[in-house]
Amino acid sequence: MTKKVVSIDIGGTSVKLAIIDDYRNIIEKWQIPTNIVNNGINIISDTINTIKEHLVLYSKEEIVGIGIGIPGPISVDGSRVIKAVNLGWNDVPLKSIFEDKFDVPVNLLNDANSAALGEMWAGAGQGINNLMFVTLGTGVGAGIIIDGKIINGAHSSGGEIGHIPVISNEHRVCGCGNLNCLESFASANGMVKTMKRILTEANVNRGHFTTIDIFRWMSDGDKYARQAVEETTNYLGFAFAGILNTLDLEKIVIGGGLSGAGDALLNPLIKSVDSHVFSQIRSNYVISLSQLGNNAGIFGDAAFFFNEKV
Amino acid sequence: MTKKVVSIDIGGTSVKLAIIDDYRNIIEKWQIPTNIVNNGINIISDTINTIKEHLVLYSKEEIVGIGIGIPGPISVDGSRVIKAVNLGWNDVPLKSIFEDKFDVPVNLLNDANSAALGEMWAGAGQGINNLMFVTLGTGVGAGIIIDGKIINGAHSSGGEIGHIPVISNEHRVCGCGNLNCLESFASANGMVKTMKRILTEANVNRGHFTTIDIFRWMSDGDKYARQAVEETTNYLGFAFAGILNTLDLEKIVIGGGLSGAGDALLNPLIKSVDSHVFSQIRSNYVISLSQLGNNAGIFGDAAFFFNEKV
Structure with missing residues (x-):
C-alpha cells in the first residue's frame, strides 16, 4: 500500500483536487467549481464534502496528509491564509479547520510556492x-x-x-x-x-x-x-x-x-x-x-509530505 | 573556561586575527601584513606561524575551531578558496591545510558572508x-x-x-x-x-x-x-x-x-x-x-561555531 496525499489547488474559478502517491502517481483527479459568493464562505465546506466522498475508497492509514495551495499569502507560521483576493478570503485559519475535520497533518502553501515544489519533485526541477x-x-x-x-x-x-x-x-x-x-x-x-x-x-x-x-x-x-x-x-x-x-x-x-x-x-x-x-x-x-503545467500545484502540495528535503 | 575560536580575516593589505569566545568577547586581536609576493604563497605559513605563537597561551580544549574569511568565493563543499584576486590565490585547499596543522574544525567563508554572520551574531542583526x-x-x-x-x-x-x-x-x-x-x-x-x-x-x-x-x-x-x-x-x-x-x-x-x-x-x-x-x-x-565595522568579519568567522542557527 503506497502512502497518499490529498492535494487541493484552490483557484478563483475551480478547486482542483487529486490523490497522489509517494511514487508521483496521480491516483485520481477531479474538480469542483469555486463558489465565491459571500466572500467564498462555501468554498471550504464544498471542498471538505467532496474530499469526504472520495476518501471512502481509501483506508485511514493510506492518507498521510492534506496539502492545500492558495492564490494568496500564507502566514509565516503556516496556519492561516492571510488574504486571497480572488476567493474573497481574509485571515482564514485553514490549517486547523482541515485538521479538525480529517485528523491528518495539513499543509498550506502559496500557489506559486506549491508549483515550485511540484516542479522540483516531479517536473522540470527534479x-x-x-x-x-x-x-x-x-x-x-x-x-x-x-x-x-x-x-x-x-x-x-x-x-x-x-x-x-x-x-x-x-x-x-x-x-x-x-x-x-x-x-x-x-x-x-x-x-x-x-x-x-x-x-x-x-x-x-x-x-x-x-x-x-x-x-x-x-x-x-x-x-x-x-x-x-x-x-x-x-x-x-x-x-x-x-x-x-x-x-x-x-x-x-x-x-x-x-x-x-x-x-x-x-x-x-x-x-x-x-x-x-x-x-x-x-x-x-x-x-x-x-513540465507539469497546470498539475504543478497539486504535485507541490503532495511534495511537501513526500520529499525529504522540503 | 569559555570556548574560543581563532578568527582570521585575510585581506589584501593585512591579515586580521582574533581570539573570540562564545560570549562575543574579543579576548585578543592582532594583525600581520599580507605578503602577496609569489601569488601569496607565504600568506598561509605567515598566518599559521602567528597563530601558533599566540595559541601557547590557551589550552587545546579551549579552542573549538578556526574560522577564516577570504576576499573571494569558497567552493560549494566549503573546502577550497576558488579564487582570491587580491591575494593572488587560485584554487587553494585552505580547510585541509589548517585542519592538518591545528587538528580542530576549520571553516571558510567569503568575507561578505562572514560580515553578514558577524552582524547577525553580535551586531546590527542580533x-x-x-x-x-x-x-x-x-x-x-x-x-x-x-x-x-x-x-x-x-x-x-x-x-x-x-x-x-x-x-x-x-x-x-x-x-x-x-x-x-x-x-x-x-x-x-x-x-x-x-x-x-x-x-x-x-x-x-x-x-x-x-x-x-x-x-x-x-x-x-x-x-x-x-x-x-x-x-x-x-x-x-x-x-x-x-x-x-x-x-x-x-x-x-x-x-x-x-x-x-x-x-x-x-x-x-x-x-x-x-x-x-x-x-x-x-x-x-x-x-x-x-554596528561592528571592520570587526564584522572576525565576529562572523567565530559565529559559525557559536551560533546554533548557522
Missing part, C-alpha cells in the same frame, strides 16, 4: 535544490527554493518578483499601487500593452489581439511583434539576471500562459539573461519550460 | 534570521542570510548583488566585463563618476574629490552633490526593493566606506526603497548601519 518557478500569465509570480526549502519570507511576501521595480520612461501603474513593476511589462497584459504602444508609434491599427497573436505574428516575420517580444523578454532578462546574481540558483522553470510560446519566448529570454548575468554564472544556469 | 549585509566601498558586495543560513549559491556566487544589471543611458563597463552593473553606479567609485558627470554637464570644475567631499558638499547645501547622492541611492534603492520583493528579508545592514556618511546616505536610500518596494513589505523592513 534533482535540483536551488531553483525558481516563475509563472508568466495575467500576472508575474514566483516560488523560490533554496536548499530544497521554499523562501516564504519574513512577511509571507517571498517570491513577489512581479513587483521588482523596472526603470522605464513609461508610466505603468501596477495593481499593487507602485509604478513600473516588472509585472506591468512582463505579464501577458504587459506584453499586449507594449505591442499596442509599438503599433501606435508606427501608426498601425490591428484591433483586438492577445499574446498568442503576437507570437504568431513574430513567427510570420512581423517586426513589431518581434520588438514587443524582445522588450518583454529584455525586462524579464534584467530581473532574472539580478535574481541569479543575488541567489546563484541552478535553474529557472517557466510556467503560466506565456510559457505556451515555448522557444519563441525562451530563446530571446536566455539571450537577455546571458548578456546581463555575472560571468561566473553565465554558463552555469538553466532556464526551461514547466 | 535576533534576526533573515537579513542582508551590504558593503558599499570600492565595490558593492553582499552576504545574504535566510533562516540563519548563508546563501553561498549553487556556484559560490550568492550575494553578488554588485553585478545586478541597472538600466541606464550611460555606458559604464564593470570590472566583471558586463555593462552597467549596480557596482558601477553605487560603489564609491561609481558615485564619484556620477558627480563628475553632473559637474561636467554643469560646466563646473572641482578638481580631485572623494565621496567624503561629496557628502560634505551636500551638507553645505550644494545641489550637484545632492543630485549625485540621490542618483546613487536611487540605483541602490531600486536594487534593494527588488531583493526585498524577491526574498522578503527583515533587515538590510549597510557597511563599507560609504556607510561612514550615516544618515546622509541612509535617509535618501530608505526613501528610494520605500517608493519602489511591494506595499506589504514597505513598513516591515529595516535598513540600518553596521
Whole structure:
C-alpha cells in the first residue's frame, strides 16, 4: 500500500483536487467549481464534502496528509491564509479547520510556492535544490527554493518578483499601487500593452489581439511583434539576471500562459539573461519550460509530505 | 573556561586575527601584513606561524575551531578558496591545510558572508534570521542570510548583488566585463563618476574629490552633490526593493566606506526603497548601519561555531 496525499489547488474559478502517491502517481483527479459568493464562505465546506466522498475508497492509514495551495499569502507560521483576493478570503485559519475535520497533518502553501515544489519533485526541477518557478500569465509570480526549502519570507511576501521595480520612461501603474513593476511589462497584459504602444508609434491599427497573436505574428516575420517580444523578454532578462546574481540558483522553470510560446519566448529570454548575468554564472544556469503545467500545484502540495528535503 | 575560536580575516593589505569566545568577547586581536609576493604563497605559513605563537597561551580544549574569511568565493563543499584576486590565490585547499596543522574544525567563508554572520551574531542583526549585509566601498558586495543560513549559491556566487544589471543611458563597463552593473553606479567609485558627470554637464570644475567631499558638499547645501547622492541611492534603492520583493528579508545592514556618511546616505536610500518596494513589505523592513565595522568579519568567522542557527 503506497502512502497518499490529498492535494487541493484552490483557484478563483475551480478547486482542483487529486490523490497522489509517494511514487508521483496521480491516483485520481477531479474538480469542483469555486463558489465565491459571500466572500467564498462555501468554498471550504464544498471542498471538505467532496474530499469526504472520495476518501471512502481509501483506508485511514493510506492518507498521510492534506496539502492545500492558495492564490494568496500564507502566514509565516503556516496556519492561516492571510488574504486571497480572488476567493474573497481574509485571515482564514485553514490549517486547523482541515485538521479538525480529517485528523491528518495539513499543509498550506502559496500557489506559486506549491508549483515550485511540484516542479522540483516531479517536473522540470527534479534533482535540483536551488531553483525558481516563475509563472508568466495575467500576472508575474514566483516560488523560490533554496536548499530544497521554499523562501516564504519574513512577511509571507517571498517570491513577489512581479513587483521588482523596472526603470522605464513609461508610466505603468501596477495593481499593487507602485509604478513600473516588472509585472506591468512582463505579464501577458504587459506584453499586449507594449505591442499596442509599438503599433501606435508606427501608426498601425490591428484591433483586438492577445499574446498568442503576437507570437504568431513574430513567427510570420512581423517586426513589431518581434520588438514587443524582445522588450518583454529584455525586462524579464534584467530581473532574472539580478535574481541569479543575488541567489546563484541552478535553474529557472517557466510556467503560466506565456510559457505556451515555448522557444519563441525562451530563446530571446536566455539571450537577455546571458548578456546581463555575472560571468561566473553565465554558463552555469538553466532556464526551461514547466513540465507539469497546470498539475504543478497539486504535485507541490503532495511534495511537501513526500520529499525529504522540503 | 569559555570556548574560543581563532578568527582570521585575510585581506589584501593585512591579515586580521582574533581570539573570540562564545560570549562575543574579543579576548585578543592582532594583525600581520599580507605578503602577496609569489601569488601569496607565504600568506598561509605567515598566518599559521602567528597563530601558533599566540595559541601557547590557551589550552587545546579551549579552542573549538578556526574560522577564516577570504576576499573571494569558497567552493560549494566549503573546502577550497576558488579564487582570491587580491591575494593572488587560485584554487587553494585552505580547510585541509589548517585542519592538518591545528587538528580542530576549520571553516571558510567569503568575507561578505562572514560580515553578514558577524552582524547577525553580535551586531546590527542580533535576533534576526533573515537579513542582508551590504558593503558599499570600492565595490558593492553582499552576504545574504535566510533562516540563519548563508546563501553561498549553487556556484559560490550568492550575494553578488554588485553585478545586478541597472538600466541606464550611460555606458559604464564593470570590472566583471558586463555593462552597467549596480557596482558601477553605487560603489564609491561609481558615485564619484556620477558627480563628475553632473559637474561636467554643469560646466563646473572641482578638481580631485572623494565621496567624503561629496557628502560634505551636500551638507553645505550644494545641489550637484545632492543630485549625485540621490542618483546613487536611487540605483541602490531600486536594487534593494527588488531583493526585498524577491526574498522578503527583515533587515538590510549597510557597511563599507560609504556607510561612514550615516544618515546622509541612509535617509535618501530608505526613501528610494520605500517608493519602489511591494506595499506589504514597505513598513516591515529595516535598513540600518553596521554596528561592528571592520570587526564584522572576525565576529562572523567565530559565529559559525557559536551560533546554533548557522
